[in-house]
Amino acid sequence: MENANQIKNIVKEKYGEIAKAQGEKSCCGSSKVVDYTMFQDSYDNLEGHVQDADLGLGCGLPTEVAGIKTGDTVLDLGCGAGNDVFVARTLVGNDGKVIGLDMTEDMIELAEKNNRKLGFGNVEFRLGEIEKMPVEDDSIDVVISNCVLNLVPDKEKSFAEIYRVLKSGAHFCVSDIVIEGELNEELKKSAEMYAGCVAGAIQKDEYLGIIEKAGFKNVDVAKSKTITLPDHLLQKYLDDESLADYKNREIGIFSITVKAEK
Numbered sequence: 001m002e003n004a005n006q007i008k009n010i011v012k013e014k015y016g017e018i019a020k021a022q023g024e025k026s027c028c029g030s031s032k033v034v035d036y037t038m039f040q041d042s043y044d045n046l047e048g049h050v051q052d053a054d055l056g057l058g059c060g061l062p063t064e065v066a067g068i069k070t071g072d073t074v075l076d077l078g079c080g081a082g083n084d085v086f087v088a089r090t091l092v093g094n095d096g097k098v099i100g101l102d103m104t105e106d107m108i109e110l111a112e113k114n115n116r117k118l119g120f121g122n123v124e125f126r127l128g129e130i131e132k133m134p135v136e137d138d139s140i141d142v143v144i145s146n147c148v149l150n151l152v153p154d155k156e157k158s159f160a161e162i163y164r165v166l167k168s169g170a171h172f173c174v175s176d177i178v179i180e181g182e183l184n185e186e187l188k189k190s191a192e193m194y195a196g197c198v199a200g201a202i203q204k205d206e207y208l209g210i211i212e213k214a215g216f217k218n219v220d221v222a223k224s225k226t227i228t229l230p231d232h233l234l235q236k237y238l239d240d241e242s243l244a245d246y247k248n249r250e251i252g253i254f255s256i257t258v259k260a261e262k
């Protein structure tokens with residue numbers, strides 16, 4: 001687990017820097033060459049969107065298809081500055097509760113600062129790791145997460161934890177980055193440099209397999225979006241045949257929003 005701990009420390013450092021430089025739009029990556037806008041969908045039409053909480057770090061809109069109802073208790077994994085937490089707060093209303101979990105102290109501080117300005121008594125941020133959540137068994141109606149699980153080295157443990165905290169019959173809805181087909185390692189590295197959030201991404205089938213193995217039923221990919229890489233990057237690393245496969249979407253990098261029930 002030495003390697004996993006090293007990866008997590010790098011992730012923590014990177015997101016700590018982003019939180020400190022709050023407001024600087026540079027999704028998943030700490031470098032300005034990283035263009036996160038290619039991942040995140042627009043939040044403009046989402047009720048409850050709070051500009052200060054939106055660091056441009058997501059890769060989908062999990063709250064849009066999560067089926068969150070008034071009065072629900074929602075848990076957002078890797079909540080960052082609280083972007084999806086505040087949207088979920090609008091959906092659960094005064095009678096529900098939203099908990100944001102993140103392992104990066106600076107993110108939690110930023111999220112708490114945002115909540116102090118909004119004054120929500122039923123929003124709580126907790127410092128902790130997804131692989132060992134400080135959350136009670138069978139206590140959550142909907143787990144959401146946006147562009148986070150690709151960063152977690154132990155995805156099996158993450159989904160096992162999601163299963164543990166959900167009530168019986170409850171569900172999760174997460175947006176995440178996955179890969180389909182054999183993407184050559186150099187292209188994967190370049191895509192990481194270019195767009196971030198790709199290095200830890202696994203094959204879509206493997207990802208869905210882990211979810212099923214954790215015990216979830218009715219696994220459904222509600223949305224899928226191709227992450228478009230520029231031609232100059234693709235041409236540098238792919239031969240003609242692979243490039244054709246890439247263009248036909250048989251291989252590539254995707255943002256998916258996936259749901260499943262306990």
Ligand SMILES: C[S@@+](CC[C@H](N)C(=O)[O-])C[C@H]1O[C@@H](n2cnc3c(N)ncnc32)[C@H](O)[C@@H]1O
Pocket residue numbers: 008011012015027028054055056057058059077078079080081082083084101102103104107128129130131145146147148151152
């Ligand atoms: C790409 S950002 C997404 C933030 C937020 N979901 C959003 O859309 O604005 C990833 C976040 O996940 C957190 N994170 C990564 N790995 C984690 C883990 N193992 N446990 C808890 N939080 C984690 C990071 O600290 C960071 O805030």
